[in-house]
Amino acid sequence: MTSSFPHAVTPALTTRLPAVGTTVFTRMSALAAQHDAVNLGQGFPDFACDPRLVDLVAEAMRAGHNQYPPMTGVPALRQAIAGKIRAVYGHAYDADTEITVTAGATQALTTAILAVVHPGDEVIVIEPAYDSYMPAIELAGGTVVPVQMALDDAGYHVPWERIQAAVSTKTRLIVINTPHNPTGSVLRDSDLEALAGIVRGTEILVLSDEVYEHMVYDGQQHASMSRHPVLSARTFVVSSFGKTYHTTGWKIGYVAAPASLMVEFRKVHQYNVFSVNAPMQHAIAGYLADPAPYVQLPAFYQKKRDLFRAGLAGSRFELLPADGTYFQCVRYGAISAMPEAAFAEWLTSEIKVAAIPVSPFYRQAKESGIVRFCFAKRDETLALALERLARI
Ligand code: PMP
Ligand code: GLN
Numbered sequence: 001m002t003s004s005f006p007h008a009v010t011p012a013l014t015t016r017l018p019a020v021g022t023t024v025f026t027r028m029s030a031l032a033a034q035h036d037a038v039n040l041g042q043g044f045p046d047f048a049c050d051p052r053l054v055d056l057v058a059e060a061m062r063a064g065h066n067q068y069p070p071m072t073g074v075p076a077l078r079q080a081i082a083g084k085i086r087a088v089y090g091h092a093y094d095a096d097t098e099i100t101v102t103a104g105a106t107q108a109l110t111t112a113i114l115a116v117v118h119p120g121d122e123v124i125v126i127e128p129a130y131d132s133y134m135p136a137i138e139l140a141g142g143t144v145v146p147v148q149m150a151l152d153d154a155g156y157h158v159p160w161e162r163i164q165a166a167v168s169t170k171t172r173l174i175v176i177n178t179p180h181n182p183t184g185s186v187l188r189d190s191d192l193e194a195l196a197g198i199v200r201g202t203e204i205l206v207l208s209d210e211v212y213e214h215m216v217y218d219g220q221q222h223a224s225m226s227r228h229p230v231l232s233a234r235t236f237v238v239s240s241f242g243k244t245y246h247t248t249g250w251k252i253g254y255v256a257a258p259a260s261l262m263v264e265f266r267k268v269h270q271y272n273v274f275s276v277n278a279p280m281q282h283a284i285a286g287y288l289a290d291p292a293p294y295v296q297l298p299a300f301y302q303k304k305r306d307l308f309r310a311g312l313a314g315s316r317f318e319l320l321p322a323d324g325t326y327f328q329c330v331r332y333g334a335i336s337a338m339p340e341a342a343f344a345e346w347l348t349s350e351i352k353v354a355a356i357p358v359s360p361f362y363r364q365a366k367e368s369g370i371v372r373f374c375f376a377k378r379d380e381t382l383a384l385a386l387e388r389l390a391r392i
Pocket of ligand 2: 023025026041042043044181
């Protein structure tokens with residue numbers, strides 16, 4: 001197409017994010033669609049959310065909740081969130097001053113980083129890391145200090161001595177993610193103690209991405225930072241209703257933090273989103289009153305995890321432990337020596353099952369011979385994918 005103004009010149013830019021292209025999730029979903037592959041790549045359910053939730057949104061719209069809600073979030077929703085955290089983790093956040101509703105976890109994470117990281121500050125990020133952390137730190141002018149997880153027979157774990165060694169006088173923030181995307185590992189109480197030992201007596205803050213808080217399996221408890229007295233006093237805890245209620249497209253989540261941290265969070269929040277869509281907030285406020293949906297979530301997803309693992313057990317994929325999230329990581333060394341991105345593309349185009357390489361979750365792509373599958377799918381979808389994967 002020719003431009004309407006052929007002689008007009010658009011000024012050149014210097015990019016603020018030189019290392020960033022289109023995310024691996026977007027690319028792999030496009031490739032899955034192109035090849036009509038079963039999409040076990042990007043993490044989202046292929047089944048519907050509870051119809052009751054949809055009805056509640058429609059009711060909220062009909063009741064006239066269609067104008068700007070309060071900047072911090074609808075009071076009933078903030079109260080419901082505070083009540084849930086108190087019931088589940090035993091920490092009483094003040095609904096007015098310590099809870100803010102956000103446009104998904106992504107906005108909460110970026111906003112928290114922009115609120116506390118100054119140019120020159122160092123931020124410790126544990127790799128492999130969810131893709132939004134590092135660009136947000138760079139936009140804030142901070143310096144990313146990556147520390148890699150250790151991987152042994154028991155799976156991925158955080159080497160706290162390496163975190164301790166990475167701390168300097170410039171460390172402002174440590175980013176934590178449990179249950180962890182992409183590895184499916186979870187932190188335990190001993191990890192929280194180790195982290196508390198590192199930050200106690202320092203000015204270091206914690207940003208804890210807990211979007212998979214209700215996907216922890218085998219009877220284990222989610223190690224929320226909000227449960228820990230030393231940590232909760234210096235942590236932004238982030239969660240997402242997209243994960244818990246099978247509504248990733250609604251982009252609604254929240255952050256909980258001590259009031260003094262929340263004051264700064266809200267200064268940024270009010271200018272990067274101001275407020276979050278009103279009908280969904282009213283709907284979730286009502287829905288959250290019933291704990292059953294999140295209480296039943298671990299059993300629901302554990303069944304899918306077990307079905308998926310059982311289906312791969314006899315295959316040439318080697319299963320890594322999957323203690324939390326809706327992701328299963330596998331080694332494929334017995335099948336191929338290809339780099340992860342090439343292997344994921346081959347799986348998508350030739351085997352017709354899309355996966356996500358783990359290498360882009362490192363600042364400097366690291367090849368581990370591991371890809372990630374998402375099992376938040378209908379059992380029929382998983383069965384079709386397993387039939388194809390087991391044939392390789
Ligand atoms: N953090 C992690 C670890 C995630 O996997 C996701 C899911 N995309 C997010 C944050 C973002 O959540 P949301 O869709 O609510 O922005
Ligand atoms: N969190 C999702 C995943 O890890 C993807 C979200 C996104 O596409 N940005 O697959």
